[in-house]
Amino acid sequence: MTHKPFKAVIPAAGLGTRFLPATKAMPKEMLPVVDKPAIQYVVEEATQAGIDDVLIIIGRNKNNLSNHFDSVPELESNLEKKGDQEKLAKVQRSSDLADIHFVRQGEPRGLGHAVLRAKAHVGDHPFAVLLGDDLIDERDQLLTTMLAQYERTGAAIVALLEVPEDSIHLYGAAAVQATEVDDVVKVTGLVEKPAKEDAPSNYAVIGRYVLSPDVFDILERTEPGKGGEIQLTDALQELAADPDGPGVLGVVFRGRRYDTGDRVDYIKAIVQLAVDREDLGPDLRPWFKEFAANL
Numbered sequence: 001m002t003h004k005p006f007k008a009v010i011p012a013a014g015l016g017t018r019f020l021p022a023t024k025a026m027p028k029e030m031l032p033v034v035d036k037p038a039i040q041y042v043v044e045e046a047t048q049a050g051i052d053d054v055l056i057i058i059g060r061n062k063n064n065l066s067n068h069f070d071s072v073p074e075l076e077s078n079l080e081k082k083g084d085q086e087k088l089a090k091v092q093r094s095s096d097l098a099d100i101h102f103v104r105q106g107e108p109r110g111l112g113h114a115v116l117r118a119k120a121h122v123g124d125h126p127f128a129v130l131l132g133d134d135l136i137d138e139r140d141q142l143l144t145t146m147l148a149q150y151e152r153t154g155a156a157i158v159a160l161l162e163v164p165e166d167s168i169h170l171y172g173a174a175a176v177q178a179t180e181v182d183d184v185v186k187v188t189g190l191v192e193k194p195a196k197e198d199a200p201s202n203y204a205v206i207g208r209y210v211l212s213p214d215v216f217d218i219l220e221r222t223e224p225g226k227g228g229e230i231q232l233t234d235a236l237q238e239l240a241a242d243p244d245g246p247g248v249l250g251v252v253f254r255g256r257r258y259d260t261g262d263r264v265d266y267i268k269a270i271v272q273l274a275v276d277r278e279d280l281g282p283d284l285r286p287w288f289k290e291f292a293a294n295l
Contacts, residue, residue, distance in 0.1 A: 004125045005053070006147060006210075008046040008098075011114035012039060012132035013059035013105035018263060027062045028261065029132040034274050037068060038260045040094055041135045047098050049143040051128060054098045055121045057114045059105050066102050071095045110229025115211075116219040124213050126150060129232075131207025133261035135269060140255025143208060149184060149249055150210045156239050158187065159208035160250040161257065165196055171204035172233040174250055187240050187248040192226040192233040203250065205233065206257065215239070 016028030023031075029039035039056070046054055058065055072091065079088040105117050115129055128143060136142050146157045160174055175189035189200055209232070218235040225231040240248040258269030274280045275288065 003151070006051050007122050007125045007127040008043075008051045008054045009057065009115060009118040009122065009127055009129050010039070010042055010046075010054065010132050011057045011105075011111060011129070012062065012065060013057050013108055013114055014133075014261075015059075015108060016261075018261065019266075027058075027065055030064050030068065031260065031266065033135065033258070033260060033266075033269055034277070034280070038135060039065060039132050040068070040097075041138075042130050042132055043069070043097050043100065045136055045138065045143055046128065046130060048138065049128070049147060052098045053101075055101045055103060055118050056132075057105050057117050058102050059108060069094055069097070069100045108229075110224070110227070110231055112219050112222055112230035112232040112235055115232055116216060116230070119213075119216045122213055122216075126210065126212055129207075129209040129211065133259065134207030135258040135260055136208070136253075137256035137258070137273075140253075142251065142253050142255065143210075146208060146210045146251050149251060153246055153249060154212070155246040155249045156212065156215065156236060157210040158236065158248060158250050159206045160185070160203045160252050161206045162202055162252070163204045165199070165202050168199040168202055168204060169193055169195055171206070172231075173199040173201060174203045174205055175200035176203055176250055179249070183252040183254070185250045185252065187236075187250045189240060190233050190237040190248075192231050203252070205250075206253065208253075209236075 012027065012029045014028065016023035019028050019031065030037040033041060043054055056065060076088060076091060079091065101121060103117055103121065105114050142159060146159060149157050163171065170193065172190055172192045173194050174187045176185035176187055179186055191200060215235055218238050222230050222235050225234045236248055239245060259265040260269055275284050
C-alpha cells in the first residue's frame with residue numbers, strides 16, 4: 001500500500017489540574033523528566049519512527065511549548081563562547097528535531113476535538129496521534145510497529161496495554177479478537193472509561209494511534225460523549241463497527257511506558273529513566289538502595 005508520508009499530531013492543550021499549582025503558569029507537558037520536558041520525549045519518538053512533520057495542539061498559557069522548540073540565539077551564543085559544546089548540542093537538538101507546527105484548540109472539549117483541530121494541517125496524509133503526557137521508552141518499539149501495520153492493512157491502529165481489571169475505568173477499553181500476527185488483534189468494539197463490570201476486556205487503549213484522514217469526517221459528526229467531551233474512542237468505535245471498511249487493529253504493547261500525567265507515575269518515570277542513564281545511574285542506584293532500606 002502506498003500513501004503520502006505520515007504526519008504526527010500531539011494534543012497538548014489539557015489544563016494539567018492534577019499538577020496544580022505547578023501547572024498554573026507552566027504546561028504540564030513542560031514538566032521536566034530528568035532533564036528534558038515530557039513533550040520532547042514524545043517528539044523524539046515520532047522522529048525516531050521516521051516522521052518529520054509534527055503538529056502540536058496547544059491551549060491558553062502554552063506558549064512555553066513553542067518557545068522550547070524554537071532557537072534561542074542569546075543562550076546558544078553564550079554557550080558557544082564558553083566552549084560548552086555538550087550543553088549547546090542539547091539546546092540545539094530541541095529546535096532541530098523536526099518541522100514543528102502549532103495550532104490552538106481554544107477550549108478543552110475532548111481528545112476527539114483536539115484531533116479534529118489538526119484537519120487542515122494533516123490534509124490527506126495518514127497521521128499518528130501521540131498523547132503529550134504518555135511516554136514510551138525509546139528502547140521499546142511501538143510506533144514503528146503501528147506504522148507498519150497501517151501500511152500493511154490501511155486499518156486504524158491503536159496501542160493496547162493489558163491493565164489490572166480495577167484500573168480499566170481509567171482508559172478506553174477494547175473488545176478484541178486474535179489475528180494471525182502475534183500481539184496484533186482485531187478491535188471489534190471500544191468503550192470509553194467503562195466501569196469494571198462493563199469493560200469488554202482489560203485491554204486498555206493508551207496514547208498512541210495511527211489514523212487515516214477519513215477519521216476527520218467522523219469526528220465532525222461525533223456528538224459529545226463521556227464527560228460531555230468529543231471522544232476519539234467514539235469515532236474509532238464507528239470505524240470498528242463498519243463492515244465495509246478496513247476496521248481497527250490493536251498493537252499490544254509489552255514494553256516500558258510512563259504516564260507523566262499522574263503525579264505518582266511521573267515521579268516513577270523520573271526515577272526509572274534516571275537510574276538507567278550512564279551519567280546518573282552509578283550515583284543514584286546505591287543511594288536508592290540505601291534510601292529504600294531505611295523506609
